[in-house]
Amino acid sequence: MxxxxxxxxxxxxxxxxxxxxxWKRSALNGGLWAxxxxxxxxxxxxxxxxxxxxxxxxxxxxxxYASGFLQPDFREWRYYLEEMVVTIQIALWGTFLAxxxxxxxxxxxxxxMAPWYVIQPVRRLMDFCRAIHEMVFAVxxxxxxxxxxxxxxxxxxxxxxxxxxxxxxxxxxxxxxxPVEAIRATGASRLQEVVFGVIPQVLPLxxxxxxxxxxxxxxxxxVLGIIGAGGIGQVMFESxxxxxxxxxxxxxxxxxxxxxxxxxxSQQLRKLFI
Amino acid sequence: MNAIAVRGLSKRFGAKQxxxxxxxxxxxxxxxxxxxxxxxxxxxxxxxxCGLDTAHGGGAIEVFGQPMQSGGRLAQGARALRxxxxxIFQQFNLVGRLPVLTNVLIGHLGRIPHWRGTLGLFTAEEKxxxxxxxxxxxxxxxxxxxxxxxSGGQQQRAAIARTLVQKSRILLADEPIASLDPSSARRVxxxxxxxxxxxxxxxxxxxxxxxxxxxxxxxxIALRDGRVxxxxxxxxLTNAFxxxxxxxxxxxxxxxxxxxxxxxxxxxxRKAPAMVGxxxxxx
Numbered sequence: 001m002x003x004x005x006x007x008x009x010x011x012x013x014x015x016x017x018x019x020x021x022x023w024k025r026s027a028l029n030g031g032l033w034a035x036x037x038x039x040x041x042x043x044x045x046x047x048x049x050x051x052x053x054x055x056x057x058x059x060x061x062x063x064x065y066a067s068g069f070l071q072p073d074f075r076e077w078r079y080y081l082e083e084m085v086v087t088i089q090i091a092l093w094g095t096f097l098a099x100x101x102x103x104x105x106x107x108x109x110x111x112x113m114a115p116w117y118v119i120q121p122v123r124r125l126m127d128f129c130r131a132i133h134e135m136v137f138a139v140x141x142x143x144x145x146x147x148x149x150x151x152x153x154x155x156x157x158x159x160x161x162x163x164x165x166x167x168x169x170x171x172x173x174x175x176x177x178x179p180v181e182a183i184r185a186t187g188a189s190r191l192q193e194v195v196f197g198v199i200p201q202v203l204p205l206x207x208x209x210x211x212x213x214x215x216x217x218x219x220x221x222x223v224l225g226i227i228g229a230g231g232i233g234q235v236m237f238e239s240x241x242x243x244x245x246x247x248x249x250x251x252x253x254x255x256x257x258x259x260x261x262x263x264x265x266s267q268q269l270r271k272l273f274i
Numbered sequence: 275m276n277a278i279a280v281r282g283l284s285k286r287f288g289a290k291q292x293x294x295x296x297x298x299x300x301x302x303x304x305x306x307x308x309x310x311x312x313x314x315x316x317x318x319x320x321x322x323x324c325g326l327d328t329a330h331g332g333g334a335i336e337v338f339g340q341p342m343q344s345g346g347r348l349a350q351g352a353r354a355l356r357x358x359x360x361x362i363f364q365q366f367n368l369v370g371r372l373p374v375l376t377n378v379l380i381g382h383l384g385r386i387p388h389w390r391g392t393l394g395l396f397t398a399e400e401k402x403x404x405x406x407x408x409x410x411x412x413x414x415x416x417x418x419x420x421x422x423x424x425s426g427g428q429q430q431r432a433a434i435a436r437t438l439v440q441k442s443r444i445l446l447a448d449e450p451i452a453s454l455d456p457s458s459a460r461r462v463x464x465x466x467x468x469x470x471x472x473x474x475x476x477x478x479x480x481x482x483x484x485x486x487x488x489x490x491x492x493x494x495i496a497l498r499d500g501r502v503x504x505x506x507x508x509x510x511l512t513n514a515f516x517x518x519x520x521x522x523x524x525x526x527x528x529x530x531x532x533x534x535x536x537x538x539x540x541x542x543x544r545k546a547p548a549m550v551g552x553x554x555x556x557x
């Protein structure tokens with residue numbers, strides 16, 4: 001930049017002087033790589049990376065395990081589909097409740113909308129919801145409401161609220177403040193400023209975030225089955241534990257197909273709103 | 275009773291004194307131009323009058339005899355008083371994703387019951403008023419388009435329609451034509467002048483170019499570095515007087531075609547030969 005700014009530099013004629021190697025920068029780069037190498041070395045033992053040879057020597061075990069999955073058994077497909085629908089229903093309610101709660105919380109934790117003494121507590125609460133994995137919440141809710149889909153809904157609801165409220169508030173912080181100012185100038189109330197000035201501006205982004213979280217929650221709801229939160233996940237892990245690999249394989253295929261379908265569908269929906 | 279009374283208003287942004295002891299009175303039904311170079315405090319003054327910003331320490335503003343702000347704090351009834359003041363901005367400040375009609379309907383918010391406004395339930399009568407306002411400013415046909423699809427001039431007229439629906443008795447326009455092409459600019463100024471003439475709405479228009487002030491506004495207030503340096507009939511604002519007021523800065527206030535540059539023939543022979551050659555080439 002400084003070279004460009006110098007007006008006396010001739011534009012033509014003399015070739016620009018060669019720039020010498022910046023040894024300071026090179027040393028810094030070398031140092032960073034060395035630190036990374038040290039970290040990797042330090043983690044080698046604890047991560048049991050030494051066992052990588054087993055990948056080849058005992059590959060036969062993997063093959064025999066995987067071969068169980070090679071002949072998917074679709075005889076019970078109606079049951080699998082029913083359970084898959086239950087999983088989607090869990091994700092749907094979990095996401096819906098999270099979106100509903102994230103709208104006020106997202107606005108209350110946006111720096112341009114609320115004073116700091118509101119923002120800070122709301123943000124810390126959201127950090128808490130986000131930092132703890134759905135699985136942990138699910139275990140907690142299973143204790144409270146018993147095994148089954150409702151525990152899954154509650155776990156997804158809490159965790160997703162933490163994520164969506166943060167994303168929503170970031171969208172609100174990025175709005176153009178001028179239309180909001182114009183609405184304030186008409187004598188409208190704070191709530192009306194939000195309804196007419198803020199929401200229309202953030203709606204496409206919010207919609208996109210909500211749809212993305214719905215997709216993720218369909219996946220998460222499947223995994224929540226492990227701790228007995230209902231849906232196809234529960235059935236799948238039960239059959240894996242019972243060595244019924246052909247059935248588990250069929251269910252895996254159903255899950256993959258559903259996730260793909262949900263992804264395609266939400267892409268189309270997103271186009272509608274943007 | 276004056277429409278607007280500003281008393282000893284001062285405001286600083288960091289080290290910069292944006293407004294310095296400004297006192298003005300504006301009678302009902304006046305059309306006043308506010309001129310000054312960039313950074314002279316025009317926008318800041320307008321934001322203070324409509325209660326979007328508060329002064330530091332001293333200074334008071336009254337609108338129709340009621341306090342808007344004093345001593346650096348908004349008065350109790352400021353939100354209600356804002357209804358009486360319509361504001362038009364340089365960047366139009368419409369909500370781009372909403373239809374033009376909804377943007378105009380927003381003008382009703384200050385006057386209808388709170389719950390109805392929040393839910394967006396406008397009566398047929400209110401919608402009719404909005405459509406009439408759009409027709410009044412000459413863009414009735416774009417009511418259902420998204421505001422962001424309109425041209426600059428159309429957006430500014432939609433913003434004027436919003437203040438018409440608001441039924442405000444004062445209209446503050448903050449550089450309403452600075453981002454418009456000349457023909458759109460004239461159109462917007464004519465709409466503003468017509469509103470002032472026919473509805474008796476008090477108008478304050480901040481302008482960058484003094485030509486528009488002379489043509490559309492009987493009275494002009496000139497600011498320099500946050501101080502009022504001229505307050506009187508616009509016809510007294512000759513280019514010579516502006517040069518006296520603003521010095522080198524006066525160039526940006528005067529349109530180039532309004533002040534033709536004098537040819538400087540006398541100087542030519544005295545120039546060095548090379549310069550004469552360059553001058554001939556340029557001519």
